[in-house]
Amino acid sequence: xxxxxxxxxxxxxxxLIVDDEPDIVEFISYNxxxxxxxISTARDGIEAIRKxxxxxxxxxxxDIMMPNKDGIQTIKELRLMPEFEETAIIFLTALSDxxxxxEGLKIGADDYIAKPIKPELLATRIRTALRRFRKDDxxxxxxxxxxxxxxxxxxxxxxxxxEIILAKKEFELLSLLASKPGRVFLRNEILQRVWxxxxxxxxxxxxxxxxxxxxKIGIDLITTVKGVGYKFEMV
Amino acid sequence: xxxxxxxxxxxxxxxLIVDDEPDIVEFISYNxxxxxxxISTARDGIEAIRKxxxxxxxxxxxDIMMPNKDGIQTIKELRLMPEFEETAIIFLTALSDxxxxxEGLKIGADDYIAKPIKPELLATRIRTALRRFRKDDxxxxxxxxxxxxxxxxxxxxxxxxxEIILAKKEFELLSLLASKPGRVFLRNEILQRVWxxxxxxxxxxxxxxxxxxxxKIGIDLITTVKGVGYKFEMV
DNA sequence: CTGCTGCATTATCAAATTGTTACCAAAAAC
DNA sequence: GTTTTTGGTAACAATTTGATAATGCAGCAG
Numbered sequence: 001x002x003x004x005x006x007x008x009x010x011x012x013x014x015x016l017i018v019d020d021e022p023d024i025v026e027f028i029s030y031n032x033x034x035x036x037x038x039i040s041t042a043r044d045g046i047e048a049i050r051k052x053x054x055x056x057x058x059x060x061x062x063d064i065m066m067p068n069k070d071g072i073q074t075i076k077e078l079r080l081m082p083e084f085e086e087t088a089i090i091f092l093t094a095l096s097d098x099x100x101x102x103e104g105l106k107i108g109a110d111d112y113i114a115k116p117i118k119p120e121l122l123a124t125r126i127r128t129a130l131r132r133f134r135k136d137d138x139x140x141x142x143x144x145x146x147x148x149x150x151x152x153x154x155x156x157x158x159x160x161x162x163e164i165i166l167a168k169k170e171f172e173l174l175s176l177l178a179s180k181p182g183r184v185f186l187r188n189e190i191l192q193r194v195w196x197x198x199x200x201x202x203x204x205x206x207x208x209x210x211x212x213x214x215x216k217i218g219i220d221l222i223t224t225v226k227g228v229g230y231k232f233e234m235v
Numbered sequence: 236x237x238x239x240x241x242x243x244x245x246x247x248x249x250x251l252i253v254d255d256e257p258d259i260v261e262f263i264s265y266n267x268x269x270x271x272x273x274i275s276t277a278r279d280g281i282e283a284i285r286k287x288x289x290x291x292x293x294x295x296x297x298d299i300m301m302p303n304k305d306g307i308q309t310i311k312e313l314r315l316m317p318e319f320e321e322t323a324i325i326f327l328t329a330l331s332d333x334x335x336x337x338e339g340l341k342i343g344a345d346d347y348i349a350k351p352i353k354p355e356l357l358a359t360r361i362r363t364a365l366r367r368f369r370k371d372d373x374x375x376x377x378x379x380x381x382x383x384x385x386x387x388x389x390x391x392x393x394x395x396x397x398e399i400i401l402a403k404k405e406f407e408l409l410s411l412l413a414s415k416p417g418r419v420f421l422r423n424e425i426l427q428r429v430w431x432x433x434x435x436x437x438x439x440x441x442x443x444x445x446x447x448x449x450x451k452i453g454i455d456l457i458t459t460v461k462g463v464g465y466k467f468e469m470v
Numbered sequence: 471c472t473g474c475t476g477c478a479t480t481a482t483c484a485a486a487t488t489g490t491t492a493c494c495a496a497a498a499a500c
Numbered sequence: 501g502t503t504t505t506t507g508g509t510a511a512c513a514a515t516t517t518g519a520t521a522a523t524g525c526a527g528c529a530g
Binding site: 479491 | 501502503504505506507508509510511512513514515516517518519520521522523524525526527528529530
């Protein structure tokens with residue numbers, strides 16, 4: 001298995017794993033412990049609620065099919081309690097279990113993962129779920145790259161302490177590219193995500209905006225991938 | 236209808252709709268845009284392949300009966316190209332069209348939906364299909380061989396830590412060969428999978444690209460099998 | 471209402487890069 | 501030794517992007 005440790009940011013979290021199959025619990029538990037999470041486990045819905053109360057997990061991995069109290073019922077009860085209103089819950093489901101999935105989302109699961117479980121996928125989803133709940137705190141949402149800061153709340157960009165005034169489209173474009181540094185965004189995708197799906201604009205529009213951004217910031221943070229798109233990259 | 240909107244933004248996806256009837260395209264398109272998907276459309280198989288190449292959809296809704304190039308033929312060609320090996324494809328079929336359905340599934344469709352299309356059913360199937368193929372949006376898609384790394388998300392190749400800039404075709408060609416290390420790709424096959432079936436290029440074109448790749452990387456990762464084709468191999 | 475002002479878009483052309491072909495030499499196959 | 505196939509090189513064609521300026525438009529002050 002590839003070693004992904006280096007990518008782990010330091011945001012540990014407490015995770016409660018609920019499944020009636022000991023093998024699965026053990027498997028997931030082993031995997032997540034290795035990534036620095038604190039783990040607690042439960043066999044069924046009743047135990048899950050009891051443990052959740054004093055473990056206070058940040059996230060719960062919840063099997064749907066369980067004895068005693070199934071996942072659907074469990075999540076309903078959890079969501080009723082204020083202390084679990086903001087707890088991330090991810091369902092574990094068998095592939096065929098489509099009806100339950102929909103039911104689960106309606107009720108308040110944040111995501112679900114199909115069995116058999118792939119560790120990498122699991123890790124990614126967990127990170128995503130945890131992150132989603134953390135950033136609710138109404139602080140400024142900002143992206144920082146060394147000397148560059150993009151503040152999405154204030155709508156400003158500063159580079160080496162100087163504030164740079166970007167027009168709306170320029171700002172949105174830069175924000176998009178910077179949201180996934182290194183990743184190449186296809187021109188087409190940029191169009192849809194910045195301009196919207198219904199707007200039709202000419203070919204050169206993106207270029208011109210890119211050029212203005214480059215010019216205003218001064219250094220080239222945006223790399224052209226000819227025939228493909230653009231990507232944001234600190235040098 | 237239950238309101239699931241809040242969950243949709245978390246699972247964005249790019250969908251290509253292919254049908255020769257504008258009304259159907261419009262109808263589906265309208266429905267899916269409302270759910271937060273990015274949409275592109277095509278009228279026939281040829282356009283579909285072209286658009287797919289630069290839109291890189293996560294899922295393709297493909298009508299079977301179309302002028303120019305029908306759905307069966309289209310899916311065959313798409314599945315040949317490495318970048319669409321893992322793309323979800325759902326057939327749109329007329330109710331009576333049972334033979335095509337079976338054919339389609341055999342060839343590599345993931346699901347099919349009978350016309351007339353019911354939005355709710357469509358939405359559910361799409362979610363299911365996307366989930367099955369869902370790539371880690373946070374994790375780069377990459378191929379690694381010792382000191383060589385091909386990063387499809389960033390569109391970069393690094394060898395011993397140095398970034399090597401490959402042009403689009405070079406990158407695609409290398410990606411194809413590297414997707415199955417050791418396996419020999421026939422020249423013909425390479426043409427079809429990198430250039431597509433409709434493009435006609437001369438005999439020497441492949442050679443030249445191979446040569447450029449070898450030159451840029453520095454060492455010979457690509458082995459010539461004379462009279463047959465090429466294969467990728469770490470020494 | 472009129473005339474600013476700044477932004478978004480388009481048009482146009484130049485420049486750079488990429489993709490393809492032609493041609494011949496070298497290598498391998500027969 | 502002859503034929504076939506591929507490599508090397510350079511030229512050419514095609515595509516893509518950059519630069520610049522101009523247009524149109526919305527908001528706004530007077």
